[in-house]
Amino acid sequence: MADTAKSRWPWWKMVLWILWFAGIYAVVQWRGEDRAVPLSVASLPVETLQGQPEVLNLHQGQVRLLNFWSPGCAPCLAETPALNGLETLLGGKRFAVVGIAVQGSTPAAVEARLRQLDIRYPLYLEQKGSASRLLGGVVLTPTSLLVSGDGRVLGRYVGTVSLPVVLVRLLWARWA
Numbered sequence: 001m002a003d004t005a006k007s008r009w010p011w012w013k014m015v016l017w018i019l020w021f022a023g024i025y026a027v028v029q030w031r032g033e034d035r036a037v038p039l040s041v042a043s044l045p046v047e048t049l050q051g052q053p054e055v056l057n058l059h060q061g062q063v064r065l066l067n068f069w070s071p072g073c074a075p076c077l078a079e080t081p082a083l084n085g086l087e088t089l090l091g092g093k094r095f096a097v098v099g100i101a102v103q104g105s106t107p108a109a110v111e112a113r114l115r116q117l118d119i120r121y122p123l124y125l126e127q128k129g130s131a132s133r134l135l136g137g138v139v140l141t142p143t144s145l146l147v148s149g150d151g152r153v154l155g156r157y158v159g160t161v162s163l164p165v166v167l168v169r170l171l172w173a174r175w176a
Helices: 002-007 011-029 074-090 107-117 130-134 163-175
Strands: 043-047 053-057 063-069 095-101 123-126 143-147 153-158
Touching: 043 130, 063 074, 074 095, 074 107, 074 163, 107 123, 123 130, 143 163, 153 163
Parallel strands: 063 095, 095 123
Antiparallel strands: 043 053, 043 123, 063 143, 143 153
16 A cells, blocks of 8 residues: 555656646747847838728727738738637727738638638738837747737737737736
8 A cells, every 4th residue: 555655656746747738838939039029119001901001009098909811821810710719808998809901812812701701800901011120020930928008018029829828928918
């Protein structure tokens, strides 16, 4: 009987392994220290789906998750339900998800995905690639940037966004 008690794995080793993997996951998902990303941005030139130029003012006190995506990108489409959920959960006067279709996306393709996926957050088209250039460039889609209400870039996420990492970053930004 004493042998079986000694052969069990101590609980603290399990806790250490869980913390180790959680740390690796957070480091892999967090890409907020990319030097190509500016520290802040005041506004972004975009186009509406009707082709009208518009400027997104990022100094309105509203935290925004800017999601650069493409209507033909499978990972972009896979993360859309999570972004819809984030907008439903937190969207309002203090937070918003904003989708920006990268250069080369057509309004018809974006509108088709809007209807197909029941996207609940505003969608824009990139105006000649200028929005992504202002934010350090978008090499892969999806790429998301978390921008504070005063225009500070809080984080950059390349690939499908991890909602737990975004939520932790939002809480961290609120206390900082």
